[in-house]
Amino acid sequence: MSTETLDLDRAPATAPRRVRSVARRLLSQELRLVSRDPFTLIFTVGFPILCVLTLGGVFGTEPAHGFPINPSHYYIASYFTVMIGAVGFVMLPTHIASYRERGVLRRFTAAGFARWSFLVAESWLGLISIAIAGAVLLAVAAPVYGVPLVHDPIRAGAGILVGSIAFVAIGVLLGTLLPSARAAQAVGLLLYFPSFLLGVGGPPTSVMPPTLRAIAENQPLALANQAIRDPWLGLGDGTTPLLIVAAIAIAATVLALRRGRL
Amino acid sequence: MNTTSLARVESATAVSVRGLSKSYGGKLVLDDFDLDVRAGEVVGLIGANGAGKTTAVECLQGLRRPDTGTMTVLGLDPQRDPQRVRSQIGSQLQDSGLPDRMRVSEAVTLFAGPRAADPADLMEQFGIAHRARTPFAGLSGGERQRLFLVLALLNRPRLVILDELTQGLDPAARRNVWAAVAELRRTGVTVLLVTHELAEAEALCDRVIAMRTGRILDQGTPSELIARHAGEAIIRFTSVISQDDAVATALQELNGLPGVQVVTRSGSTFSIRGGRAAIAHIGAWLTARPEPVPTDLDVRTPDLEAALLTLLVADPSHPPAAQGLARTAGGAR
Numbered sequence: 001m002s003t004e005t006l007d008l009d010r011a012p013a014t015a016p017r018r019v020r021s022v023a024r025r026l027l028s029q030e031l032r033l034v035s036r037d038p039f040t041l042i043f044t045v046g047f048p049i050l051c052v053l054t055l056g057g058v059f060g061t062e063p064a065h066g067f068p069i070n071p072s073h074y075y076i077a078s079y080f081t082v083m084i085g086a087v088g089f090v091m092l093p094t095h096i097a098s099y100r101e102r103g104v105l106r107r108f109t110a111a112g113f114a115r116w117s118f119l120v121a122e123s124w125l126g127l128i129s130i131a132i133a134g135a136v137l138l139a140v141a142a143p144v145y146g147v148p149l150v151h152d153p154i155r156a157g158a159g160i161l162v163g164s165i166a167f168v169a170i171g172v173l174l175g176t177l178l179p180s181a182r183a184a185q186a187v188g189l190l191l192y193f194p195s196f197l198l199g200v201g202g203p204p205t206s207v208m209p210p211t212l213r214a215i216a217e218n219q220p221l222a223l224a225n226q227a228i229r230d231p232w233l234g235l236g237d238g239t240t241p242l243l244i245v246a247a248i249a250i251a252a253t254v255l256a257l258r259r260g261r262l
Numbered sequence: 263m264n265t266t267s268l269a270r271v272e273s274a275t276a277v278s279v280r281g282l283s284k285s286y287g288g289k290l291v292l293d294d295f296d297l298d299v300r301a302g303e304v305v306g307l308i309g310a311n312g313a314g315k316t317t318a319v320e321c322l323q324g325l326r327r328p329d330t331g332t333m334t335v336l337g338l339d340p341q342r343d344p345q346r347v348r349s350q351i352g353s354q355l356q357d358s359g360l361p362d363r364m365r366v367s368e369a370v371t372l373f374a375g376p377r378a379a380d381p382a383d384l385m386e387q388f389g390i391a392h393r394a395r396t397p398f399a400g401l402s403g404g405e406r407q408r409l410f411l412v413l414a415l416l417n418r419p420r421l422v423i424l425d426e427l428t429q430g431l432d433p434a435a436r437r438n439v440w441a442a443v444a445e446l447r448r449t450g451v452t453v454l455l456v457t458h459e460l461a462e463a464e465a466l467c468d469r470v471i472a473m474r475t476g477r478i479l480d481q482g483t484p485s486e487l488i489a490r491h492a493g494e495a496i497i498r499f500t501s502v503i504s505q506d507d508a509v510a511t512a513l514q515e516l517n518g519l520p521g522v523q524v525v526t527r528s529g530s531t532f533s534i535r536g537g538r539a540a541i542a543h544i545g546a547w548l549t550a551r552p553e554p555v556p557t558d559l560d561v562r563t564p565d566l567e568a569a570l571l572t573l574l575v576a577d578p579s580h581p582p583a584a585q586g587l588a589r590t591a592g593g594a595r
Contacts, residue, residue, distance in 0.1 A: 017376050029364065029372050038364045103358030110323055110355055111373055112348035235374070 015066045022113050026121035027128075034129065040095075044086040045133045048079045049140050051201060056145045067204055071232055073148035075082070076141045081163065081199045081225040083133040087126050089174070089192035090169025090185065096122060096175025097184035119172060119256065126168035134160075148233055155231035155238055163224035163244050169252035170220075176259040195221035220248055272468065274301040275334070276421055277322060282331030283476075284317055291317045292328065293476035301420075304453040307465035308570055309473035315456045316356055317476075319423050322454070323348060333590045336420055349375070351420030354410045356456075362399035366390055366409055368431050369398065375417045384412045388442070389435075403430030411439065415446070422446060425456040440465055456542040460567040470566065472573050484566050491576075492568035494523065497534045497544050499556035504530070519543040538563065 019025070034040050056072030067074050089093045099105045108118055138147050150156050178184040198215060199205050199222030216222055223241040230236035279301035284292040292314045299305045307315040320326040322335050324344025333340055340347045360369055370381040385391040388408045393401060401409065404526055407430055427443070428436040443466050446453055457463050463470050464484045471481040480487060503509050509527065514523045516532070521540030526533045534544060541561055548555055 017374075017378060019374065019376050019378075025372050029368055032359055032368065033363050099361070102361075104356070104360060106325065106355060107353075107358040107360065107413075108359070109325060110348060110351075112345060112351075112355040112375075114345060 012182070020140055022117040023120045023124075025118060026108075027124050027140070030121055030125045031128065034091075034095075034125065040091050041128075044091050044129060045085060045136055048082045048086065048133070049137055051082070052076055052079045052115070052137065052141055053144060055201075056141075068206075068235055070145075072141075072149070073143035073233060074229070075201070076137070076145065076148055077229040078225055079137060080134050080160065081221060081228055082161075083137065083195055084130050084163050084167045084224060085192055085195055085200065085221045087129050087133070088171040089168075089195065090188040091129065092122060092171025093174035093178055093184040093188045094181050095125075096172065097178045098181035100175075101180045115173065116257075122172055122175070123168050126171055130164045130168075147232075150232050151234035152231035152237065156228060157226070157232060157241065159227035159229075159238055159242055162242060162249055163228055166220070166224060166245050166249035166252055169249055169256050173252050173256040173259060176256060186255050198222060200225045216249050220245070223248075233244055267289065268423065275299070276303070276336060277324070277454065278299040278334045279318075280332050282318065282321060282328050282333065283328065284314075284321060284328045291476050292331075293299035293319070295476060295478065295584075297471070299452060299454060302447070302450045304455065304466055304468045305449050306429060306455045306467035306470045307473060308457060308460060308463050308470055308566070309479075310574060311458075312475065313473040314476035315473055316425055318473075319454060319456055323351060323353060323423065349417075350420050352417065352422040354407075354414040354422075354424045354427060356429075358408075358410075360398040360409075362397060364398050365395050366398070366401070367394040370412060370416065371466050373413045373416055376417050378416050379418055381412075382414060383549070388412050389438070396437060404432055404435050407431055407441070408435070411442065415442075419451065421452045421454065423454045423456070427455060427457060428459060428462060436462075453513075458567065460570060461489050464566040472570055474574060487569045487573075488564050488566060490569070491572040492564035492566075493537055494535050494564055495541055496562040497541060498558075498560040499532055499548070500530050500558050501532055501556060502530070502553050515547065516544070519547060 008198075020028075051074050052072075055075045059067065059071035059075075062119050063069050063071070096105075098106075105118070141147065162173075174184060174188065179188055196202070198212070198219060199217055205216045205222075208216055217226070224245050226236070226241040227238045230238040230241075263296065275298060279295060282292050282295040282297075291312070295314065295318060295399070297318070298536060299505065307313075307318065309315055317326060321328045321530075322333060322340055324340035324347055327341060335347050336350050338347045338350075364372075367381075368383070370385065374381055382391065385394060385502040388411055390401075390405055390408050390412065393405060396405075398406070398409075407428065411424075411427075414424065424443070428439055431439060442454060443455070445469075453466075455463065455467060467484060468483050470479060470487055472479045480490065482490070501512065503512050512532075513525055513527060516534060518523060519536075519540060520543050521537040522534055522537040522543070531573065534540065541563075548559070
């Protein structure tokens with residue numbers, strides 16, 4: 001190591017370099033890091049795809065067993081929401097909490113990274129992860145079961161967008177609340193699996209007892225699922241769940257911003 | 263930097279703190295803490311664990327909000343304008359890390375702002391250029407510290423805060439990092455150094471502030487602190503003088519030398535305690551003797567560690583703990 005010519009003159013000899021904003025630098029770095037994380041890839045992409053392929057194989061393509069339409073299409077649309085839940089309940093909280101635990105957030109703060117830059121980067125990370133995972137899901141399902149026709153693209157698109165924003169905000173909020181990666185993983189999985197099984201990736205709600213059905217149709221991830229799946233498959237317009245999910249998105253975003261300390 | 267601008271910078275105050283107090287859960291960590299650091303100065307905060315050193319620098323960076331007190335860092339208030347303050351500070355923080363899978367070159371790219379120095383040069387200078395593609399988890403402790411130093415210096419900061427600078431570094435790497443800090447001083451950067459390594463503070467700092475339980479015990483140049491709190495040198499040598507009357511004469515002569523305070527003899531070994539001035543007089547006395555000059559002359563000069571331990575033990579508010587620390591550290595050298 002040589003320090004005889006430390007290049008630290010106070011004024012740069014040349015004009016300031018053009019660099020991307022902190023949020024964009026953080027986002028591109030975060031995308032690289034997530035792409036190297038096998039747990040995240042398996043959990044957010046591999047697991048839902050494996051479930052869709054398995055359930056499609058089990059229930060076939062004919063409406064039966066309480067399914068209002070082709071079960072494989074029912075699950076393809078539903079598992080889009082499962083991916084949103086995986087990102088919001090597990091990936092983002094664990095990721096952000098591990099950064100706090102390891103002092104990465106302190107380092108970002110001390111380096112002068114604005115709080116909002118990190119929140120924006122993490123939010124885009126969540127949204128891009130959902131988009132990529134969803135695209136991979138459709139690409140894998142298409143040759144096997146075919147991609148179900150989108151009956152109401154505008155409402156289905158709105159459902160995907162609002163649902164994604166809501167659960168990304170929930171993920172960021174959980175990440176700012178939970179003290180360690182282990183705590184975030186425990187709480188995240190505790191929220192994720194019941195949400196995943198009840199009204200989203202599990203059996204259709206029509207086969208459930210009334211109490212369980214009421215829960216399964218009104219828990220947040222199921223509402224997001226209805227806002228996406230119903231207009232996608234023509235099972236309904238999904239307006240009411242869309243509005244409720246939008247309210248959740250606003251509340252979670254406000255809380256995440258207020259709690260968004262590094 | 264020309265002479266005029268250098269004088270202007272040196273006269274400016276980089277950090278000014280008045281009456282800073284901070285408690286955690288009712289425990290006072292900083293107690294009416296005052297600090298002034300002139301631009302271009304290298305100031306060290308030293309003290310036992312829990313002295314409040316890290317809390318003080320975290321308040322300066324706007325990472326913690328003090329309960330009371332006022333601060334100015336580079337003319338800005340870290341509480342009101344933390345973002346602007348941090349953008350002008352380079353920090354090497356205690357207890358912070360990077361993501362395991364982040365590569366060295368990626369970290370440098372992430373942290374490099376518009377005013378950044380050449381990242382490749384800095385990595386080369388700190389000996390981590392060959393590890394550019396290595397993930398953070400694959401770096402040794404010393405390499406991580408060097409990377410943190412590169413990140414701290416990357417954006418040409420006006421003030422650098424280094425908390426436990428050389429923790430985990432081997433002796434050679436430590437010396438090189440010290441050279442880098444000396445170079446920072448040459449370029450006019452103000453450095454605030456938090457350290458347990460008193461040799462480091464002695465070697466690098468223009469001024470040292472000794473702290474205990476959130477209060478300043480004393481401050482001054484390392485030499486001033488040593489002179490005030492650990493003034494005695496110890497000189498030992500073995501002499502061939504064996505006859506009783508010759509020994510008595512030698513003891514009498516040594517006792518009469520300027521600066522000498524105590525002379526003891528055990529067998530053929532003479533031990534002399536005294537001020538630093540005594541060292542030269544004893545050397546002169548030895549060379550003037552008809553016997554051969556002793557080959558085992560051992561001179562132990564007081565250092566900053568001895569000064570700090572004296573200060574801590576003498577602190578009337580917490581004598582028992584201070585004595586415990588002195589025992590842990592093995593006593594003054």
